[in-house]
Amino acid sequence: MVTEYLECRPCKKKLAAWSRDILDQLDPSHREQFxxxxxxxxxxxxxxxxxxxxxxxxxxxxxxxxxxxxxxxxxxxxxxxxxxxxxxxxxxxxxxxxxxxxxxxxxxxxxxxxxxxxxxxxxxxxRLPELKARVTSVYGSILKMDSTKKVTKKLAGHAAGTAAWVTDVGNEIGQVLMCVLTEGEGKGLLPMCSGLVVRYRRAGEAPPQVLYVDRDCCSAGDKGKAAAMFSEWDQLVVRLDVWHFIRRIAVGVTTDSHPLYAPFMGHLSACIFEWDAGDVERLKEACGGKPTAKELARHCRRRTRGAKETKELIEQLLNDFMEATDTMGVRLFDKERMEEIWRTQQPHIECIQDPPGVQLYRRIGR
Incomplete structure (x- = not known):
């Protein structure tokens, strides 16, 4: 490979003719020839x-x-x-x-x-401008905002200890709209929320219908803190993510290695969701028999049962498992703790229900 070196007269720095500083001055058609x-x-x-x-x-x-x-x-x-x-x-x-x-x-x-x-x-x-344009061209009508500390613990070197939270915003098909590192949640996410609102407005995209969050879904006022951060989207409906609601209930379990832990979690999910009857009937006709659990999860939708029915089913489930023990006599629940958790989480049952007209292909889990 042969090229020439160009020298800057003031600083005496030498640059090869194929270097990026030189190539950026050419048009894209000639730049791609190198x-x-x-x-x-x-x-x-x-x-x-x-x-x-x-x-x-x-x-x-x-x-x-x-x-x-x-x-x-x-x-x-x-x-x-x-x-x-x-x-x-x-x-x-x-x-x-x-x-x-x-x-x-x-x-x-x-x-x-x-x-x-x-x-x-x-x-x-x-390719940074191209990548930035591609990332900022992702939109969605159903968004999910979630924060975690697990990623920030892996930061090393000069970046270690500079951030406490990683917050992601994704859409209904799993694409990430934005990811930021912050020192805290709440007000620390206001620039990110404002940036999303501006992105939708500049692109002429319709505002999203639903936002699923892991906290701040409701408050004593008309809107929760999450909805207040997107105040420009008046029609936005904020809901608590069901996975986080289930994890809050699971805190009252003595240990996740308990033999009754898996059956309890499965019944807890069934208390919140039900399969769409129309989808199940069509799947039975296509299969010619009773579909398997994997076939149901792949082809059928699940919807929430409603606040009243969900509350009754969960209360019945907790009563059934309250005194349950394994063969060694170890209880599944910490009774006092579970009663306190259920008392504080009952107001959020309304927040985990599907908004009117919104039905998702969904699974419990991240």
Whole structure:
């Protein structure tokens, strides 16, 4: 590969003609003709960089490094064989064979996996406007906002301890609209919420119908704190995510390794949801018999039973399991704790119901 070095007169910095600072001054059609990504000393073919884009559990930078080493070694051995076969024609009786082997060029080592990752990061920066446009073009009519601390605990280096929460906003088909790192929930999420509202307004998209949250779904006033953060969306209905409601009830269980834990959680889910009768009948006609649990989950919708029926069923379930024990006499519930949890969670039963006209293909879980 041949190029020229351009030197800046004031700072004496040298730049290769293929470097990004030079290529950015060209139009896209000419810029795409350059087949390599340059670093300070080495260059990497863009075909290799493309192999890093779809990195998964079995397609890491280390795996690509091993694959490149194998390919380079095979190519080196093939070229060495050709070199020696051609050189044999010039061998005489006085020629020392060891001198021929000594003249064999050495294979250039493949750069390390960390260098491959650095090249990939450099290439991603060139596509940053495109990636930003693609990410900010995601919308949805049913949103879910959830926060967790698990991701921030994995931050290392200078980023460690700089954030306490990670908050994601996704739509009904699992796409992520926005992800932010904050020091706290509540008011700390106001810039994110304002940004979502502005994004919808600028794109001319209809505001979402429903927002599922893990907290602040309701309050003593007309609107909860979550709805107040999206005050511009007057028709937005805020609901508590059922998975978080179930986890709040499960806090009253003595241990999740209890033999009765799984049956209790299954019955608790059945107290909240019911299968759509029309979908079940059509599935029975298609299967010609009783469908399995996997077939129901794949082809049928589930809807909430209603606040009154849900409350009665959960109360009956708690009464049935309140004195339940395993073979060693260990109770499933901490009775006093479960009674307090149920007292505080009863007002949220209305918040977990499906809004009128909204029915989702859903499962319990993240």
């Amino acid at each position: 087949p390599a990504v340059l670093t300070y000393r080495l260059s990497c073919d863009r075909e290799v960089v493309r192999l890093l884009r779809g990195r998964t559990l079995g397609n890491s930078a280390t795996a690509l490094y091993r694959h490149l080493c194998l390919r380079h070694k095979e190519h080196y051995l093939g070229q060495s064989t050709l070199y020696l076969s051609v050189l044999r024609n010039f061998v005489t009786q006085n020629t020392d064979p060891s001198s021929l082997i000594a003249a064999l060029p050495q294979m250039v080592p493949v750069p390390s996996p960390s260098w491959l990752l650095s090249v990939y990061a450099r290439e991603v920066l060139t």
